[in-house]
Amino acid sequence: MKKTKKITILIDAGHGGQDPGSIGHKGLKEKEITLKIAIKLKKLLDNNKLFHAVLTRNNDSDLSLKNRKNFLKHKNPSLLLSIHVDSSKQSYVSGISIWIVSKNRMHREINNIIKNKKEKIYFSKSISDLFKNNKNDVDLKKTILDLQFNNFQTMEIKLSNYIFQEFKKITKVNKEQPNYASLEILSSINTPSILIETGFITNFSEERKLKTISYQKNIANAIYVALKNYFQN
Ligand SMILES: [Zn+2]
Secondary structure (H helix, E strand, C coil), X not given: CXXXXXXXXXXXXXXXXXXXXXXXXXCCEHHHXXXXXXXXXXXXXXXXXXXXXXXXXXXXXXXXXHHXXXXXXXXXXXEEEEEEEECCCCCCCCCEEEEEECHHHHHHHHHHHHCCCCCCCCCCHHHHHHHHHCCCCXXXXXXXXXXXXXXXXXXXXXXXXXXXXXXXXXXXXXXXXXXXXXXXXXXXXXXXXXXXXXXXXXXXXXXXXXXXXXXHHHHHHHHHHHHHHHHHC
């Protein structure tokens, strides 16, 4: 029987421990909701032969950005999914949104790697071989990393569309396009990365919904179905 390699998804539940994240008007803490959705999503993914899911935290522990990013090095996932809950000074603002890394940030990361300003990065074998055989060819290195980043960004945008499609069936989407940001957690050179804001904790109705197990399940399921549809195609 042919054994196919599972797709490893790293699920990062935002905040935790001393860091509650955003807090709703009724006292709901972002760190609790992100963890609950992350655990439910892991269960769904692990029940599918296609996937293997890894959590950056599975309890209310403190986790530095560095520790979260260390998972990327050691687990080498096909995708990083960071789960968060949004907040706003205006309580009427609501809906789900998706964030991916900006081109500017990624070009900065690529330049730092080429100038060796970054700690050692573990590239895939094909890339590390190319780098080894062309140690001093800066242009070639830059071209390869740019190409890889473009591929990742195309994937992030496609996958975001799949996620929006599923979210639209269960809740309000704040903006049906990914937003671009210079976020450290999304800036890995080797892993496509998406951050999902699963609604606004500062919106009364969304805070009420986010607290319920059924809504957390719906969110986790929407993300799961999107991942399944994306990776099966
Ligand atoms: Zn957050």
